[in-house]
Amino acid sequence: MKQMFIATLCALALPALAVDVTVANAWARATVPGQPVSGAYFDITAKTDAKLTKVTAGGNVGTAEVHEMKMDKGMMSMRPVAALPLPAGKTVTLQPNGYHVMLMDLKGPLKSGEKVPLVLTVEAGGKSQQVKLDVVVKGQ
Numbered sequence: 001m002k003q004m005f006i007a008t009l010c011a012l013a014l015p016a017l018a019v020d021v022t023v024a025n026a027w028a029r030a031t032v033p034g035q036p037v038s039g040a041y042f043d044i045t046a047k048t049d050a051k052l053t054k055v056t057a058g059g060n061v062g063t064a065e066v067h068e069m070k071m072d073k074g075m076m077s078m079r080p081v082a083a084l085p086l087p088a089g090k091t092v093t094l095q096p097n098g099y100h101v102m103l104m105d106l107k108g109p110l111k112s113g114e115k116v117p118l119v120l121t122v123e124a125g126g127k128s129q130q131v132k133l134d135v136v137v138k139g140q
């Protein structure tokens with residue numbers, strides 16, 4: 001346990017990594033009481049080839065996953081993706097009916113105007129970097 005703690009500190013003490021990532025237009029969909037899931041969306045651009053490998057969320061969100069929507073035998077279905085590719089210089093848009101961040105195990109409603117903190121893990125060249133942002137909750 002102690003070793004793990006030290007390893008974490010060392011990771012944080014590393015100089016800023018080369019992954020240059022920009023996130024814009026972040027929002028999440030408001031929910032009604034009792035609704036267990038929602039989605040978060042944003043535009044993400046990496047300067048070098050990278051991939052989004054993990055998302056964690058705070059606030060009322062229990063679990064967050066990167067999902068993709070796909071047509072499967074004529075039906076739209078979604079599934080978690082292990083890594084979302086971020087080609088160098090190309091803006092990847094997470095949106096309803098496309099790639100999205102699934103917000104699950106909600107502990108309470110996401111209310112319009114509130115903010116949900118997200119931490120994105122972006123990997124490039126064997127290194128990873130965390131990007132923190134707040135997504136604004138918007139009405140249905």
Ligand SMILES: [Cu+2]
Nearest residue numbers: 067078100102
């Ligand atoms: Cu989903």
